[in-house]
Amino acid sequence: MPIRGATAISCPNIAFIKYWGNRNEKINLPENGSISMNLAELYTRTSVEFDLSLPADHLSINGKLASGPILKRVSDFLDNVRRLADISAYASVTSENNFPAGAGIASSASAFAALALSASTAAGLQLSEPELSRLARIGSGSACRSVPGGFAEWYAGESDESSYAVTIAPPDHWNLVDCIAVVSESHKPVGSADGHTLARTSPFQEARVTTAPGRIDRCRNAILARDFEAFAEVTELDSNMMHAVMMTSKPALLYWLPATLTVMQVVAAWRRKGIPAFYTIDAGPNVHVFCEENDAPTIFRRLTEIPGVSRVIIAHPGPAASLIDPACKEGG
Numbered sequence: 001m002p003i004r005g006a007t008a009i010s011c012p013n014i015a016f017i018k019y020w021g022n023r024n025e026k027i028n029l030p031e032n033g034s035i036s037m038n039l040a041e042l043y044t045r046t047s048v049e050f051d052l053s054l055p056a057d058h059l060s061i062n063g064k065l066a067s068g069p070i071l072k073r074v075s076d077f078l079d080n081v082r083r084l085a086d087i088s089a090y091a092s093v094t095s096e097n098n099f100p101a102g103a104g105i106a107s108s109a110s111a112f113a114a115l116a117l118s119a120s121t122a123a124g125l126q127l128s129e130p131e132l133s134r135l136a137r138i139g140s141g142s143a144c145r146s147v148p149g150g151f152a153e154w155y156a157g158e159s160d161e162s163s164y165a166v167t168i169a170p171p172d173h174w175n176l177v178d179c180i181a182v183v184s185e186s187h188k189p190v191g192s193a194d195g196h197t198l199a200r201t202s203p204f205q206e207a208r209v210t211t212a213p214g215r216i217d218r219c220r221n222a223i224l225a226r227d228f229e230a231f232a233e234v235t236e237l238d239s240n241m242m243h244a245v246m247m248t249s250k251p252a253l254l255y256w257l258p259a260t261l262t263v264m265q266v267v268a269a270w271r272r273k274g275i276p277a278f279y280t281i282d283a284g285p286n287v288h289v290f291c292e293e294n295d296a297p298t299i300f301r302r303l304t305e306i307p308g309v310s311r312v313i314i315a316h317p318g319p320a321a322s323l324i325d326p327a328c329k330e331g332g
């Protein structure tokens with residue numbers, strides 16, 4: 001077999017209705033459906049080459065050779081691609097992110113969406129978008145939502161075949177801005193993969209999961225109607241519910257730092273004063289503050305003035321994962 005390669009680019013996504021806890025951990029079948037938005041300015045760019053002369057899979061992330069559990073996770077994922085394509089060659093994988101990994105901006109989502117697309121293409125497969133979303137989900141649950149563009153809904157589904165994400169509105173549907181208040185760039189102490197297994201130890205998880213379909217409907221309707229108030233209310237509620245589960249798991253997970261809480265309180269106070277903004281937080285201390293384009297300069301400036309906020313990253317609704325010409329150096 002000749003060396004076969006492909007390069008893909010994918011955005012991370014931020015969830016408005018969160019995924020926390022699996023029914024099937026092996027293939028990441030989630031306890032509940034979720035809704036998210038891709039983040040245009042942030043990306044992972046991944047090249048994969050299958051090469052029969054390689055003695056093992058080889059992985060480089062941001063110019064550094066990876067080994068141990070990270071290499072194993074990627075290699076296990078590539079086994080799925082090899083099985084689907086009926087090939088045996090090992091792969092050389094080169095991946096780059098333009099944003100900090102492990103601090104609540106889901107790098108595993110863009111990483112596995114870009115890897116699913118580049119590896120499946122390099123292996124000679126031509127997967128449909130739902131098939132690609134399912135493949136990405138096996139690498140990292142939230143990665144299935146980075147495959148389609150814009151605002152995405154991940155159907156929890158009953159099985160591997162029915163658990164994938166679709167676009168519910170394209171990126172230009174709503175001029176929302178995610179102002180990410182970075183309060184820490186260091187790696188989180190407990191990653192999402194371990195957190196998902198702890199979710200069921202919280203007495204609040206069942207309440208969160210059984211009421212999720214109602215929040216999914218409210219969130220999808222608010223996005224489709226561009227109803228900021230309704231969107232703000234259901235998204236903050238859902239984020240708070242996931243963090244309540246985290247904090248009441250055994251052992252308890254507390255991802256917030258003091259500055260996280262400061263931003264949450266400030267944003268809630270702005271909204272009471274009529275400044276339309278809301279927050280949502282993933283498995284990390286950084287706070288995603290959403291507003292509409294017109295309000296973004298004010299929100300951006302005010303966030304940078306909060307003690308403990310080291311910088312603010314701006315992101316708009318982003319596109320689907322796509323193949324790119326390997327000669328092209330910049331993403332986006």
Ligand code: DP6
Nearest residue numbers: 015018019140141142192193282283
């Ligand atoms: C808190 O799908 O990133 O961001 O790949 O196992 O690390 P692992 O899990 P992942 O979990 C993301 C959880 C979340 C909420 C969400 O994105 O819905």
